[in-house]
Amino acid sequence: MSLNYDDIVKDTDAIVRTKSEPVTLPLCAEDETLLHDMLTYVKDSQDAEIAEKENLRPAVGIAAIQLGVPKRMLAVVVPNEEGVDEYALVNPRIVSESVQRAYLKNGEGCLSVENEHEGIVPRAARITVKGYDLLQKQEITIKAKNYLAIVLQHEIDHFSGTLFYDRINKQDPWREDPTAIVIE
Numbered sequence: 001m002s003l004n005y006d007d008i009v010k011d012t013d014a015i016v017r018t019k020s021e022p023v024t025l026p027l028c029a030e031d032e033t034l035l036h037d038m039l040t041y042v043k044d045s046q047d048a049e050i051a052e053k054e055n056l057r058p059a060v061g062i063a064a065i066q067l068g069v070p071k072r073m074l075a076v077v078v079p080n081e082e083g084v085d086e087y088a089l090v091n092p093r094i095v096s097e098s099v100q101r102a103y104l105k106n107g108e109g110c111l112s113v114e115n116e117h118e119g120i121v122p123r124a125a126r127i128t129v130k131g132y133d134l135l136q137k138q139e140i141t142i143k144a145k146n147y148l149a150i151v152l153q154h155e156i157d158h159f160s161g162t163l164f165y166d167r168i169n170k171q172d173p174w175r176e177d178p179t180a181i182v183i184e
Contacts (some may be wrong), residue, residue: 003041004055008111009068016112017161020063020070023090025132031071031090035134038062039075039088046077059111061151063158066112074155078148085148087140092131092156095141097124102146102181108154108164117165119173123153125181147183 009016023031045056061076074092078085102125107118126145129152133140144152154164169175176182 002054003037003067005057005111006055008057008066010114011110011112011163013068015068015070016065016158016163018065018070019161020065020072020159023071023073025090027090027134031073032134034064034067034069035073035075035088035090038064038067038073039077039086039135042075042077043086046079057111061155062111063155065158065161072159074158076148076151076155078151080148085144086135087142088134089129090132090134092129092152094124094127094153094156095130096128098126100125100179100181101177102150102183103177104147104150105182105184107168108150110154110164113163113165117168119165119168120175120177121150121154121164121167122177122180123150123167125149127153129156146181150183 041056042059042062044050044054045059051058060078061074064071064073072091075088101122103120103122108121127149129142
């Protein structure tokens with residue numbers, strides 16, 4: 001099945017606040033197909049020509065709950081200096097995180113969020129994630145920092161029904177943290 005932006009559940013739908021359930025391994029065919037489709041959406045959304053033709057909103061990650069499926073699965077495709085970090089994760093969990101914070105200078109966005117929610121979203125600058133990666137077909141450990149760490153935390157937040165704007169300081173949305181890493 002080919003996914004497009006019309007398939008994305010928006011934050012106006014209560015299901016995005018649903019807690020996602022762990023997924024049984026080995027993956028059933030339906031879950032494996034869904035996870036491959038999620039990864040394809042994210043990859044294709046980063047190509048402007050394909051995105052326009054296929055009705056894809058640009059993304060670096062997606063969680064299954066954003067398609068109305070409350071399962072702990074996510075896909076991320078994050079460009080880096082060497083190329084790209086690409087994962088199709090099942091039951092990923094953060095097992096450690098740094099005290100130091102990081103945030104995107106211009107705030108975060110989300111496929112499920114159409115309205116503007118401006119402000120800094122503080123997150124751990126470095127995290128360690130464990131989970132099953134469909135691409136490598138094994139349990140893996142990811143040591144992520146900076147942008148990749150932010151993307152993984154954003155997607156893992158979806159498993160508990162948390163959206164990025166829940167983490168913005170309501171009294172002072174743009175309050176900077178002088179000790180945090182600011183990512184342009």
